[in-house]
Amino acid sequence: MSEQPRTVTLIDEATGKRVELPVVQGTMGPPSIDISGLYRATGYFAYDPGFLSTAACRSQITYIDGEQGVLLYRGYPIEQLAERSTFLEVAYLLLYGELPTAAELADFSRIITHHTMINENLKEFFRGFYHDAHPMAIMVGVVGSLSAFYHDSTDIHDPRHREIAAHRLIAKMPTIAAAAYKHSVGEPIVYPRNDLSYAANFLQMMFAVPTERYEVDPVAERALDLLLILHADHEQNASTATVRQAGSSGADPFACVAAGIASLWGPAHGGAAEAVVRMLEEIGTVDNIPRYIARAKDKSDPFRLMGFGHRVYKNYDPRAKIIRKTCMDLLESVGQQSDPLFELALRLEEIALQDEYFLERRLYPNVDFYSGIIYRALGIPVQMFTVMFAVARTVGWVAHWMEMMADPAHKIGRPRQVYTGAGRRDYVPVELRKPAGHGPRATNGERR
Ligand code: CMC
Numbered sequence: 001m002s003e004q005p006r007t008v009t010l011i012d013e014a015t016g017k018r019v020e021l022p023v024v025q026g027t028m029g030p031p032s033i034d035i036s037g038l039y040r041a042t043g044y045f046a047y048d049p050g051f052l053s054t055a056a057c058r059s060q061i062t063y064i065d066g067e068q069g070v071l072l073y074r075g076y077p078i079e080q081l082a083e084r085s086t087f088l089e090v091a092y093l094l095l096y097g098e099l100p101t102a103a104e105l106a107d108f109s110r111i112i113t114h115h116t117m118i119n120e121n122l123k124e125f126f127r128g129f130y131h132d133a134h135p136m137a138i139m140v141g142v143v144g145s146l147s148a149f150y151h152d153s154t155d156i157h158d159p160r161h162r163e164i165a166a167h168r169l170i171a172k173m174p175t176i177a178a179a180a181y182k183h184s185v186g187e188p189i190v191y192p193r194n195d196l197s198y199a200a201n202f203l204q205m206m207f208a209v210p211t212e213r214y215e216v217d218p219v220a221e222r223a224l225d226l227l228l229i230l231h232a233d234h235e236q237n238a239s240t241a242t243v244r245q246a247g248s249s250g251a252d253p254f255a256c257v258a259a260g261i262a263s264l265w266g267p268a269h270g271g272a273a274e275a276v277v278r279m280l281e282e283i284g285t286v287d288n289i290p291r292y293i294a295r296a297k298d299k300s301d302p303f304r305l306m307g308f309g310h311r312v313y314k315n316y317d318p319r320a321k322i323i324r325k326t327c328m329d330l331l332e333s334v335g336q337q338s339d340p341l342f343e344l345a346l347r348l349e350e351i352a353l354q355d356e357y358f359l360e361r362r363l364y365p366n367v368d369f370y371s372g373i374i375y376r377a378l379g380i381p382v383q384m385f386t387v388m389f390a391v392a393r394t395v396g397w398v399a400h401w402m403e404m405m406a407d408p409a410h411k412i413g414r415p416r417q418v419y420t421g422a423g424r425r426d427y428v429p430v431e432l433r434k435p436a437g438h439g440p441r442a443t444n445g446e447r448r
Contacts, residue, residue, distance in 0.1 A: 069315035115171030144258030178205030233396030307369030
C-alpha cells in the first residue's frame with residue numbers, strides 16, 4: 001500500500017486563512033515542509049538566518065544524524081570507510097554513488113594520477129604572492145584562476161565535461177596546495193609522482209627537495225589518507241552550500257570551488273583546526289585551562305573553545321572519535337611518545353565535558369579538535385591545516401556540484417530578505433547634507 005502524501009496546515013490567525021503545505025520525506029532524517037509556494041499562497045516569506053531549520057536541496061550523497069553522532073557516505077558508516085577504505089575509493093563512492101570494482105578503482109586512480117600536473121604557467125601565479133601570504137589566500141586565487149586555463153573545454157551542461165572538471169579538481173588540488181606551501185618556505189615546487197598513492201604523492205610534493213631522495217613513511221601516508229577520508233564530505237556545510245550557491249547561477253566549477261575554499265577558511269568552519277592549535281599554544285599548561293573555560297562561557301568575551309560544538313552534532317562527532325584514537329596510535333608509531341599539545345587537548349576535553357555549560361548545550365569535540373595534532377605529527381605546519389581540509393573536501397564540493405547540475409529541478413539560489421533599512425526618502429544635494437559620522441577612516445601607514 002503506497003503512503004498518502006502528507007501535508008501540514010498553516011493557519012494565519014490574523015486572517016483565518018489556511019494553507020496546506022506538502023511534506024517532503026527523505027530515506028532517513030526528519031521530514032521537511034515544502035515552503036517553496038508559501039509566498040505565492042500567503043504573501044509571507046520564511047525567515048531562517050543561518051539555515052537552522054531549512055533544507056536547501058535534496059541530496060543522495062551524505063547523511064548525518066546529529067543526535068546519535070552518525071555519519072554515512074552514500075549509506076556506508078564513516079567508521080567502516082575509515083578502517084577499510086582508501087581516499088580514492090571514497091572519492092569514487094562520493095562521486096558515482098557506489099563502491100568501485102577493482103577494475104573501476106584502478107581506472108579511476110589512473111585518471112586522477114594522470115591529471116595531477118598543473119600548467120607550467122600557473123607557477124607564475126605563486127611567484128606573484130608575498131612569501132608570507134597565507135596559503136589559503138593563495139589557494140583561493142590559484143584555484144579560481146584554473147577557470148582561465150580550462151574555460152573553453154568546460155561546458156557545464158555536458159555531463160562528460162562536468163566529470164572531467166571534477167577529475168581535474170580532485171587531481172590538481174594537492175599539487176596546488178603543496179606548491180602554495182613550497183612558495184611560503186622559498187623552496188622549489190616539486191612535481192607530482194605517478195608511482196605514488198594520492199596521500200603519498202602529496203607528502204612528497206610537500207617535503208621532497210631536489211637535492212635529496214625522499215622516502216614516504218607508510219605510517220604517515222596511512223594517517224593522511226585517513227584524514228582525507230574523514231574530511232571528504234559533510235553534506236550541506238557552509239563551504240559546500242557556497243559551492244552549490246555559486247554553481248546555481250551556472251558559474252564555472254573552478255570558480256565555484258574557489259568560492260568554497262574562501263568559505264572554508266573561516267575559523268567557525270575549516271579554519272578551526274588551525275585555531276585549535278593556536279588556542280592550545282596560548283593556553284600553554286593544564287593550570288590555565290579553567291581560565292579559558294571561564295572565558296568560553298563568558299558571553300561578553302568573544303573567545304570560544306575552538307574545535308568544540310557543531311551545528312548538526314549534538315553528540316560526539318564520530319570523526320573526532322576516530323581522529324582521537326588515531327592521534328594515540330600515530331604518536332606512538334612515529335616514536336613520539338606524546339605531544340604536549342595532545343596531552344593538553346585531552347585534559348581540556350575532560351574538563352569541558354564535566355562542565356554544565358558544555359553539557360547543557362551539548363557541545364562536544366568536533367573533527368577539528370584533534371586533527372591538528374595529527375598534522376603536527378606529520379610535520380605539516382599550522383597555516384596549512386585548512387589547506388589540507390580543502391584538498392579533502394574538494395571531493396565533496398565537486399560531488400555536490402555534479403549532483404546539483406544533474407538535477408533538472410535545480411534553480412538559481414536566490415534568498416529573500418527581511419529589509420530593515422531606511423524607508424523611501426528623497427535625494428539631498430551635497431551642500432545641504434549634515435555629517436552623519438560614519439564615513440571611511442583614513443588608511444595611512446597600512447600595507448598597500
Ligand atoms: N565555545 C563556547 N560556547 C559555544 C561554542 C564554543 N566552541 N560553540 C557553541 N557555543 C555556545 C554558543 O555561545 C551558544 O550559547 P547560548 O545558547 O548561550 O547563546 C550555544 O552554544 C549554541 O551555539 P551557536 O553558535 O548558536 O551554534 P551554531 O550551530 O550556530 O554554531 C559552531 C556551530 C561550530 C559555529 C560553533 O559551535 C563554534 O563556533 N564552534 C567553534 C568553532 C569550531 O570548532 N568550528 C568547527 C566546526 S566542525 C568542522 C566543520 O565542519 O567546519
